[in-house]
Amino acid sequence: MVNTEIPNNHTLSPSGTPLLTINREATIDLDSTNSFEGPEKLLEVWFSAGPPSLPEASAPGGLKVVPSEVWKDMLDLVNCRVLSIVESEEVDAYLLSESSMFVFPHKLILKTCGTTTLLSGLPKILEIAALVAKFPHAQADAAQGQPTAAAPYRVFYSRKNFLFPDRQRGPHRSWRNEVNSLDRLFVGGSAYMIGKMNGEHWYLYLTEPNTMLTPPATPEREQPIKVLDLPDSKLTSEQCSMEGEGQDETLELLMTDLEPENAKQFYLDHASAIAEGKYFQQARDARMNAQKHLGSINDMDEAGVLEDNKPSNDWKLCHDSVDVFSSTSDEDSPFASGDELTFPQELTTEGHALGTVVSDSSGLSAVYPSARYPDARIDAYLFTPCGFSANGVIPSPATGGSTHYFTVHVTPEPHCSYASFETNVPASQTGRETADVIQQVVGIFKPGRFSVTLFEAKDSADDDGGHARKKGSKLEGINGYRRVDRIVHDLEGYELVFKYYERYDWEGGAPRLGEIGF
Numbered sequence: 204m205v206n207t208e209i210p211n212n213h214t215l216s217p218s219g220t221p222l223l224t225i226n227r228e229a230t231i232d233l234d235s236t237n238s239f240e241g242p243e244k245l246l247e248v249w250f251s252a253g254p255p256s257l258p259e260a261s262a263p264g265g266l267k268v269v270p271s272e273v274w275k276d277m278l279d280l281v282n283c284r285v286l287s288i289v290e291s292e293e294v295d296a297y298l299l300s301e302s303s304m305f306v307f308p309h310k311l312i313l314k315t316c317g318t319t320t321l322l323s324g325l326p327k328i329l330e331i332a333a334l335v336a337k338f339p340h341a342q343a344d345a346a347q348g349q350p351t352a353a354a355p356y357r358v359f360y361s362r363k364n365f366l367f368p369d370r371q372r373g374p375h376r377s378w379r380n381e382v383n384s385l386d387r388l389f390v391g392g393s394a395y396m397i398g399k400m401n402g403e404h405w406y407l408y409l410t411e412p413n414t415m416l417t418p419p420a421t422p423e424r425e426q427p428i429k430v431l432d433l434p435d436s437k438l439t440s441e442q443c444s445m446e447g448e449g450q451d452e453t454l455e456l457l458m459t460d461l462e463p464e465n466a467k468q469f470y471l472d473h474a475s476a477i478a479e480g481k482y483f484q485q486a487r488d489a490r491m492n493a494q495k496h497l498g499s500i501n502d503m504d505e506a507g508v509l510e511d512n513k514p515s516n517d518w519k520l521c522h523d524s525v526d527v528f529s530s531t532s533d534e535d536s537p538f539a540s541g542d543e544l545t546f547p548q549e550l551t552t553e554g555h556a557l558g559t560v561v562s563d564s565s566g567l568s569a570v571y572p573s574a575r576y577p578d579a580r581i582d583a584y585l586f587t588p589c590g591f592s593a594n595g596v597i598p599s600p601a602t603g604g605s606t607h608y609f610t611v612h613v614t615p616e617p618h619c620s621y622a623s624f625e626t627n628v629p630a631s632q633t634g635r636e637t638a639d640v641i642q643q644v645v646g647i648f649k650p651g652r653f654s655v656t657l658f659e660a661k662d663s664a665d666d667d668g669g670h671a672r673k674k675g676s677k678l679e680g681i682n683g684y685r686r687v688d689r690i691v692h693d694l695e696g697y698e699l700v701f702k703y704y705e706r707y708d709w710e711g712g713a714p715r716l717g718e719i720g721f
Contacts (some may be wrong), residue, residue: 241614241621242363244321244375249310265308293606296594320373360408390415451660460651466615470589557585651709655702
């Protein structure tokens with residue numbers, strides 16, 4: 204059903220969780236006309252292994268106590284704006300002008316595309332975690348060049364190779380610069396390039412558990428470097444598994460060269476046409492329903508008496524109702540030219556209204572259907588003249604279960620087409636194989652090629668891992684695609700499976716590398 208009731212400014216949805224807040228002012232003049240860098244930069248900053256293990260000194264709600272206005276100030280440094288927010292008990296989902304942000308009590312996930320400067324906001328995130336969320340932190344020391352910063356539990360940063368690296372700004376002009384920026388903040392981080400240097404590849408930077416902040420540079424070479432001694436909560440691998448990290452599972456699909464016909468559904472004019480058809484069909488159905496229940500004016504005399512001479516108290520209502528539809532002149536046409544019914548303007552220009560239309564018509568809302576997840580909430584936005592973003596907050600259908608998320612971002616222009624799908628909804632909760640979810644998503648976009656990353660925490664009972672590898676082995680058969688590359692990494696506490704596919708009938712040629720080298 205097309206819902207055109209969009210709030211005028213920052214307005215909460217009707218009661219119930221999750222709640223939606225729309226920032227109408229931030230949606231003014233959003234335009235995606237020019238070539239766009241679809242591949243996102245993805246940052247995860249964990250301040251504990253899970254909500255139950257928040258440090259005693261931190262605020263009870265952890266990062267969720269931070270007001271949205273404070274996060275907006277941080278996002279100014281990243282060069283993106285908040286379009287809307289879905290709030291729930293366990294996670295707040297921010298839909299941004301360039302992708303998404305998810306705030307849990309113990310971690311923050313920030314995903315931004317285009318020429319955003321994501322890593323420029325990282326020091327501010329550490330400061331907010333220290334001063335507002337009250338996580339253990341190092342005190343600022345201006346003389347030593349040391350800012351106030353909370354010590355994270357773990358940090359993850361990743362991205363696909365850029366299509367237009369020369370347009371990037373700040374620390375994102377090369378992978379080397381990004382690694383240097385992260386190393387200046389954290390001790391002992393590890394950087395990886397996964398995939399072919401002369402083909403599709405993916406970059407990853409991660410720190411070990413109980414990450415230590417890099418101390419300020421010593422003024423004299425002979426003085427030893429001292430690691431900052433911060434209060435923390437050291438956890439064993441078994442405790443990490445129980446607290447949340449051991450249940451961490453993230454699936455990411457990065458798709459390029461979208462099939463042009465499928466990409467059209469993410470253009471404003473196409474979505475508006477679908478919305479118009481649905482809107483007028485609903486109006487026609489409502490009119491036919493009214494005629495069915497109210498009867499015809501021809502069955503009454505002028506006094507409101509039915510043919511069987513029984514007076515009708517509803518005559519005036521019937522008369523008025525029929526008058527509303529009196530201009531109908533053709534049974535095959537729902538409305539004649541004289542009808543006063545007009546197509547709502549928000550279904551030709553409003554990003555959130557049309558975003559909902561696209562989410563439903565494309566099939567994205569069916570990936571985690573409401574029949575199985577009745578409390579799920581999808582917040583979607585369609586850009587002008589094209590482009591699409593959506594966040595989904597997915598509470599577990601089981602009592603006492605965790606709340607998860609998914610996020611989708613689409614750049615449909617043929618010369619830079621790209622779509623991403625990311626989720627941490629566990630496969631065990633969906634009752635489906637991971638390959639089935641991938642098949643469903645790929646069927647929506649029909650990319651010429653795509654890569655999959657499956658990032659899964661090791662089970663404490665099996666330090667050698669193997670669970671993600673076994674799951675990854677089931678991803679071989681994606682209908683219509685051949686697997687070109689497969690890489691498995693055994694990381695500290697995690698297993699990573701990377702796979703790259705190309706469509707059998709795709710004739711796009713060699714991958715567009717964008718950036719070359721480190």
